[in-house]
Amino acid sequence: MTITEPYSPNNQPITFAQITDSHLFSSIDGLHHGHNVLKNLKKVLLSICDDPAIKFIVFTGDLTQDHTEQSYQNFVDCVQECHISVPIYYLAGNHDEPELLTKYFSVSPFQADKEINLSHWQIQLIDSKSETPAGYVNEHALMTLQSAIKKNKKQLIMMHHHPIDVGYFIDNHGLQNKDAFWQVINANSNIEAIACGHVHGDMMLTNPTTNSLNEPVTLYTCPATSIQFDPNVDGVAALAKGPGYRVFQLDADGELNTNVVIL
Secondary structure: OEOEOEOOHHHOOEEEEEEOOOOEOOOOOOEEOOEEHHHHHHHHHHHHHOOOOEEEEEEOOOOEOOOOHHHHHHHHHHHHHOOOOOOEEEOOOOOOOHHHHHHHOOOOOEEOOOEEEOOOEEEEEEOOOOOOOOEOOOHHHHHHHHHHOOOOOEEEEEEOOOOOOOOOHHHHHOEOOHHHHHHHHHOOOOEEEEEEOOOOOOOEEEOOOOOOOOOOOEEEEOOOOOOOEOOOOOOOOEOOOOOEEEEEEEOOOOOEEEEEEEO
């Protein structure tokens, strides 16, 4: 899917939001480590609505916590109640069932496209879901990524699992085939950045094995709409922080700017 006008008239920057890890329950009052995650998701979506610069949203997975179909419906209902009109692109997280995402995200404003072509940028959404909570980008997905890369455009890769260790328990469930993934990334000098969910916190990291011929590729992690993990605890524990999301601005000259919003 190509997005140009009216999103980028006269080579103006494109601004979009990344949201991730809502971890919803069938109950609208469901609590995840003491936090009402549906209310937190609504706060994030209303905040995005207040920013007219945001032209679309990318959801990078883990919609559900209890794996119920009602949790998917609750996400859709929340989007509609918040009057989100911009497109929402999406990926499955380790908690999600892709078939249920397809079923419930068949209505507006959800978009199933995994490739977003802007005038000067290409955003690719990469499936990293495996049979375990850990991530794995299979050979077919790697080949698809490689073949889809447009050499005349800057690249932003988006995925659920993190391909660089972050230093706390979630690394046990990170991307398992990092070497194969980074071989593809390092072979392409126009890949500017990677954005992921899963880690429930905002960081900016670089891969220590980056090809010396290329500039380091930055990994941006995204705060969750549900809870932010405490990195000092060996297991799931919530920091005393509100829900959040990340905003990206992609300029026509290839520059990427990003900031995090915590509510």
